[in-house]
Amino acid sequence: xxxxxxxxxxxxxxxxxxxxxxxxxxxxxxxxxxxxxxxxxxxxxxxxxxxxxxxxxxxxxxxxxxxxxxxxxxxxxxxxxxxxxxxxxxxxxxxxxxxxxxxxxxxxxxxxxxxxxxxxxxxxxxxxxxxxxxxxxxxxxxxxxxxxxxxxxxxxxxxxxxxxxxxxxxxxxxxxxxxxxxxxxxxxxxxxxxxxxxxxxxxxxxxxxxxxxxxxxxxxxxxxxxxxxxxxxxxxxxxxxxxxxxxxxxxxxxxxxxxxxxxxxxxxxxxxxxxxxxxxxxxxxxxxxxxxxxxxxxxxxxxxxxxxxxxxxxxxxxxxxxxxxxxxxxxxxxxxxxxxxxxxxxxxxxxxxxxxxxxxxxxxxxxxxxxxxxxxxxxxxxxxxxxxxxxxxxxxxxxxxxxxxxxxxxxxxxxxxxxxxxxxxxxx
Numbered sequence: 001x002x003x004x005x006x007x008x009x010x011x012x013x014x015x016x017x018x019x020x021x022x023x024x025x026x027x028x029x030x031x032x033x034x035x036x037x038x039x040x041x042x043x044x045x046x047x048x049x050x051x052x053x054x055x056x057x058x059x060x061x062x063x064x065x066x067x068x069x070x071x072x073x074x075x076x077x078x079x080x081x082x083x084x085x086x087x088x089x090x091x092x093x094x095x096x097x098x099x100x101x102x103x104x105x106x107x108x109x110x111x112x113x114x115x116x117x118x119x120x121x122x123x124x125x126x127x128x129x130x131x132x133x134x135x136x137x138x139x140x141x142x143x144x145x146x147x148x149x150x151x152x153x154x155x156x157x158x159x160x161x162x163x164x165x166x167x168x169x170x171x172x173x174x175x176x177x178x179x180x181x182x183x184x185x186x187x188x189x190x191x192x193x194x195x196x197x198x199x200x201x202x203x204x205x206x207x208x209x210x211x212x213x214x215x216x217x218x219x220x221x222x223x224x225x226x227x228x229x230x231x232x233x234x235x236x237x238x239x240x241x242x243x244x245x246x247x248x249x250x251x252x253x254x255x256x257x258x259x260x261x262x263x264x265x266x267x268x269x270x271x272x273x274x275x276x277x278x279x280x281x282x283x284x285x286x287x288x289x290x291x292x293x294x295x296x297x298x299x300x301x302x303x304x305x306x307x308x309x310x311x312x313x314x315x316x317x318x319x320x321x322x323x324x325x326x327x328x329x330x331x332x333x334x335x336x337x338x339x340x341x342x343x344x345x346x347x348x349x350x351x352x353x354x355x356x357x358x359x360x361x362x363x364x365x366x367x368x369x370x371x372x373x374x375x376x377x378x379x380x381x382x383x384x385x386x387x388x389x390x391x392x393x394x395x396x397x398x399x400x401x402x403x404x405x406x407x408x409x410x411x412x413x414x415x416x417x418x419x420x421x422x423x424x425x426x427x428x
Contacts, residue, residue: 037175041168045145048164049157052147053122055082056132057091058172059141066091066142082116089113091142094129098139100162103127104152122146128153130161132169140172201258206397207231209239209304212355214425215396216243217404219416226253227365227421228261232268239304240268243363243423244297245316252293260285260295260339272301274312274350278336282314282347285340294338298363301350307427309361310350314339316363318381322388324358324427329385355427360396362388367418368403373411383410396424 038056045054057066067083086092090101090111106112106124117124125147132141143165148157199218206215216229226246234240244260246253263281271277277299285295298319300311313319315338318331335348353361364384372378387406391399400422 037171041143041164041171044168045143045161045164048160049128049145049153050149051128051145051153052149054146055144056168056172057082057095057142057144058176059086059095059139066095084113084115090127090129091144094131094142095139098131098133100130100158100165101127102153102158103129126152128157128161130158130165132165132172134169134173140169140176143168201261202228203231207233207239209302211304211307211428212239212302212425213396213428214239214241214302214423215400216421216423217397217400218419218421219404220254220419221367221416222251225419225421226257227367227419228257229363229421229423230261230264232265234268234272234301236272237304238272239302240264240272241300241302241423241425242298243316243365243421244295245365245419245421246295247293256285256289256293256295259288260297264297264299268299268301274299274301274310275347278312278314278339278347279345282339282345283343286343289340294340296334296338300361302425307355308352309355309425310352311361312336312347312350314347315341318364318369320360320362320364320384320388321353322360322362322392322426324356324360324392327389327392329388357427358392360388360392360424360426362399363423364403365419365421367416367420368407368422370418371407371411371414371416373414379407379410396426399424 038058041056042054046052055068057068059066064086065083066086067081084092086095090103090109090113093099093111094101101111103109103112104126106127107114112124112127114124116122128145128148130143131139132143134140143161145153145161153161202218203216214231216231218225218227218229220227226248228242228244230240230242232240242261242264244257244264246256246260260281263284264277267277267280278297281297294315296314296316298311298313298316300309302309311319311332313332313334314336315334317334319334321330321332323329332351332353335351336345353359362384369379369381369384383406384403387403388399391402394402403422404420
C-alpha cells in the first residue's frame with residue numbers, strides 16, 4: 001500500500017464523519033419533542049462514534065442533579081429514570097467544569113460511579129463524556145458515550161463528540177424552552193377553567209328580598225382567588241349570607257374557599273343555629289387544612305319579616321353597621337377565631353341587629369382597605385366609612401361599585417395585590 005494512501009483514507013473518514021454530523025444537525029432541528037430529541041442524540045452518538053451505549057443527562061439546576069430521560073439500552077434493562085447529584089461521577093465533573101473527559105479504563109478511574117452499572121447490569125469499559133452547551137455557553141447537560149468498539153476513544157472521537165455536543169446542547173435548550181412554554185400554556189388553560197368553575201360558584205344574581213336590597217361582588221387578584229361570598233334562600237324564606245377569606249390567593253386558597261362555601265351550605269340547611277353552624281364548619285376545616293391555612297368568615301341569617309339579621313364572625317372584619325337615621329357607623333367585633341385554626345372552639349352566640357329604614361350591613365374584605373398607592377399609604381377604613389355615608393341612597397350594587405372606583409382612583413397605576421369581595425345589605 002502506498003504510504004500516501006493512509007492520509008487520504010483518514011481525510012475521507014473525517015469528511016464522512018462530519019457529513020454524518022451535518023445529517024444529525026438536520027434531524028435534530030426537525031424533532032419537536034424533548035424525549036424524542038434526546039433519543040436521537042443518543043442514537044447519533046452511538047452511530048457517529050461507533051460505541052455500545054450513549055446516555056444524555058439533563059442538568060436540573062433547581063436540585064443540582066443530573067438525570068437521564070433517554071439512554072440507549074436502558075429501556076431493555078428495565079431501569080427507570082437515572083438521577084443523581086451533579087457532584088458525583090465523571091458526568092458530574094463534566095457538568096461542573098465544562099471540560100470533556102476521556103477515560104480509557106472506567107473501573108480504574110476513582111471518579112467513575114459504578115452504581116448505574118450495578119442497577120442496569122451493563123459493564124462499562126471506557127467512557128467519553130462531553131458537555132452540552134446552550135447559546136449562552138452555559139451547561140444544559142452531559143452526553144456520555146460508553147464502550148468504543150475495538151479500542152478506547154481517541155483524539156478524533158473527542159473532536160467528533162465536541163461538535164456533536166455543541167449541536168445537541170443548542171437543540172436541548174430549544175426544546176426545553178418549547179416544553180416550558182407548552183407547560184405554561186397548559187397551566188394557563190387549567191387556571192382559566194378553575195376560574196370559570198370558581199366564578200360559577202358565586203351567586204349568578206343578587207337575591208330579591210322584600211324590603212331589602214342586597215348585593216355581592218368579587219374580583220380575585222389572580223386567575224383564582226381566596227375570597228368568596230354567598231346568598232342562599234332558606235326553606236322558611238330567610239336569607240343565609242356569607243363572606244369568607246382564605247389565607248393567600250391563587251389556586252390553593254380557591255380550593256379551601258370552595259370547601260368552606262360547600263360546608264356552610266350543607267350545614268345551614270340542617271340548622272339555622274349559627275353557633276352550631278360555625279362550630280361544625282370550623283371542626284371540618286380543621287380536619288382538612290394544614291397548620292398554616294385558615295379562613296376568616298362571616299355567616300348571617302336575614303329574617304325579612306322581622307327585619308333582623310343574626311350573625312357570627314370567625315375572625316372576619318371589619319363588619320360595618322351603618323345607621324340610616326344618624327349616619328353613624330360602628331364595627332361589630334368578631335365572636336371567635338378564624339376557622340380551621342383550632343378544634344373545639346366554642347363561639348359566642350350570634351349577635352342580632354334590627355334594621356331600621358336606611359340601615360345597612362357592609363362586609364368588605366381587606367383587599368379594599370389595604371390597597372396601597374405608590375408611596376405606601378393604604379386606602380384604609382375611614383375612606384370606606386365616608387363612601388358609605390356619601391352613597392347611602394344608592395342601590396347596594398352601586399355602592400360597591402363606587403367603593404371600587406374610589407380605590408382605583410386612590411392608587412392609580414398600582415396592581416391589585418389581594419382579592420376583593422364585598423357584600424352590602426340595606427333596608428329600603
